[in-house]
Amino acid sequence: MNSLRDGYTALVAGASGAIGQAFVHHLQRDPRCAQVIECSRRSDPPIELDNESSLVRYAQAVTAQAPLHLVIDATGALSIDGHGPEKRLEDLHAVRLQRAMMINAIGPALLLQQLQPLLASGERVIWAKLSARVGSIEDNQKGGWYGYRASKAALNMLLQTTAIELARRRPLAVLAALQPGTVRSALSAPFVGEAALDPLQSVAGLLAALDGLAPSGRAHFIDYRGKAIPW
Template identity: 65%
Template sequence: MHSLPEGYRALVIGASGAIGSALLQQLQNDPRCELAQGVSRQSSPGLDLLNEASIAACSQALAAQGPFHLVLDATGALTVNGRGPEKRLDELDATHLLASLQLNAVGPGLLLKHFAPLLASGERLIWGKLSARVGSIEDNRKGGWYGYRAAKAALNMLLQTAAIEIARRRPLAVVAALQPGTVQSALSRPFVGDDALHPEQAAQRLLAALDALQPTGRAHFVDHQGQSIPW
């Protein structure tokens, strides 16, 4: 990460997943990175995305390791409680819709609430969040996947709104919603072929894309090659 200050400090949330662990490994191998910390449900301190008290406690436990110049939120799930994305309207279920929103939008929003205060001030910093191209309202050409699309669209709005607020005190901040591409992972395994990206490839591309983004006072929505995606 050449755009961040020498000795930058990084945090990966959701570091036990395929992409999260690959991102953490890349940062730990960067000689310019002074600290690369990963947190997940299995880490110490642990973090439960569905429990705000857990999120608050984790942020308090990590405060002494900050301030952070880079926070990467790699949380999220396509299959929730054993149920995959809906393909048709008649498959909609209120409980499943709410569960997807809770995990893919509400939880990440609460991460912003509790971890944004740990961001550095007066220096370039980056908050990157794994989103999905299917969260783009304009780019929706195939339909289906109702709950996941809706949750990612809600997530994107939360990121955009948070980016505006964060920029008021940290004008050098970059906030980005990231499309990692089709990646070999437990999340995508039932839905992708053998041509999917290896997590290490995706992580390298995502970090390069973030490195090139400039602070604008608003959020970016980009893919793993740095190309803009319509909101």
């Protein structure tokens, strides 16, 4: 990450997942990165996206390691309580839809709320959150996947709104919604085959793309090749 200060501190949320681990792998091998903080449901203290108190406790615990220069939020869920994405309107279930919103949009927004004060000020910082191309309203050509699409679209709006506000306090901050491609992981395993991307390949592309983004007062929505995706 040549665009960040030498000796930058990175934090990876969702570090126990396939993509989170790939981010940790690459960042630990960056000689310009001083430390990589890993957090997940298995960290100490753990983060639970449906438990706001756990996010508050985590932010308090990591304060001693601030300031943060790069935060990667690789959390998210495609299947909810053992049920895959809904293909039809008739498949909608109120509780699972609420849970998708909590895990994919509300929880990540609250994590951003808690960690935002720990971002470095007066210098370039990057907050990047895994989103999904299916969260693009304009790009929706096939329908289906109701809860996942809606929760990622909600996430994108939360990121965009935060970017506008954050630019007033940290004009050098970059916020980005990331489309990693179809990556081999436990999340995607029931829906894709071996043709899916290797997580390390996807993350290498995402980090290169993030390195080249300029602060604009708006959030970016990009894929692992650095190409912009319509909101």
